[in-house]
């Protein structure tokens with residue numbers, strides 16, 4: 418439990434250096450290809466861990482310390498845990514992160530909102546986006562560090578403007594005619610419109626070293642199109658559905674342009690440092706199967722194919738809300754991991770999509786409002802069913818804004834302490 422203590426409360430830099438200094442010394446004493454006695458890991462790893470620890474503070478020190486405590490001489494340690502797990506490799510413990518982990522539920526984030534009041538500032542000033550992305554890594558020691566951004570962030574690069582209002586969420590001028598859709602541009606050089614994403618991802622890789630995996634993400638064409646056509650958040654998606662049934666060719670045109678852009682943009686994130694890509698079709702679970710197969714699935718595949726063509730080794734995770742009925746279809750896209758919401762059990766999912774594909778999830782985010790023993794019981798039931806292989810622990814959807822930070826922390830620590 419030593420690492421848990423190190424992780425948790427406020428520690429001084431003195432404490433940090435107590436761990437970091439010997440580590441640094443050992444790192445310098447060891448030389449390749451000798452195995453470093455300190456951790457059973459390579460000297461370069463020890464150095465990386467130390468460097469990252471020094472920058473990241475307590476979270477990384479805790480992680481470096483845990484790596485040292487576990488005898489891992491047989492395990493290749495160059496890559497971070499979640500990345501290895503996402504590739505289907507056997508890992509020391511089940512990696513864990515939380516969708517929407519950076520943001521509203523954290524006090525440090527709410528404090529930063531006072532200084533940078535708009536979402537676009539927070540996500541498009543690289544230094545601020547980096548700082549926010551790191552907040553849950555520092556606070557909880559999550560194994561995944563997701564880029565702080567939004568699925569709509571690439572829109573201006575395609576010639577579409579958007580705004581995000583603190584209370585109402587995304588707001589856009591609705592795009593509903595062929596003429597408007599023709600104006601969506603195909604972006605081939607994302608470094609022009611989104612240099613901040615490259616900078617943030619580079620900084621994140623540098624900051625976390627191999628103590629966490631850096632995740633990039635994109636929205637998939639159907640879900641993106643709901644925002645473009647509805648003009649914002651929707652409950653029933655009636656405008657996009659009207660277009661779907663009355664002028665499907667126009668919708669296909671939009672979806673195609675989005676798919677091409679999003680595929681390129683995902684590759685740009687990978688070139689910039691993202692080690693895993695999560696693709697969100699959050700609202701595709703609202704479609705009838707016949708429509709899903711025409712308006713969602715082919716465009717999901719276009720994005721997956723574009724990523725796999727350029728970056729075949731980068732694991733892809735697909736997420737759809739209310740996806741209980743869609744698991745087989747999700748697995749068929751060619752992704753490496755299917756992210757479940759909480760309406761199915763891991764056992765049911767395994768029965769339906771097999772043992773070889775990865776599974777992510779799937780704790781109901783509302784469980785984090787329950788007492789600790791319930792969080793532990795529910796999280797461990799998932800871990801037990803998943804059996805420690807081909808599994809990344811997560812929530813079934815984004816963490817809720819009013820979730821107590823202590824509960825999020827307890828969830829993460831419970832998963833990381835679980836022995837299969």
Ligand code: CP3
Nearest residue numbers: 516517518519520521564565566567568586650697699815
């Ligand atoms: O929640 C999901 O289903 C994930 C896919 C998704 C994201 N943004 C990814 C994201 C969706 C559907 C959106 C649209 C969006 N953008 C919404 C949802 C509105 C709706 O229709 O229900 C909102 C509120 C935004 C604006 C936004 N995005 C804010 C205010 C924030 C800050 C963090 C927060 O949640 O308060 C974000 C961040 C965001 N959007 C991340 C991701 C993956 C950040 C990275 C992370 O920590 O996961």
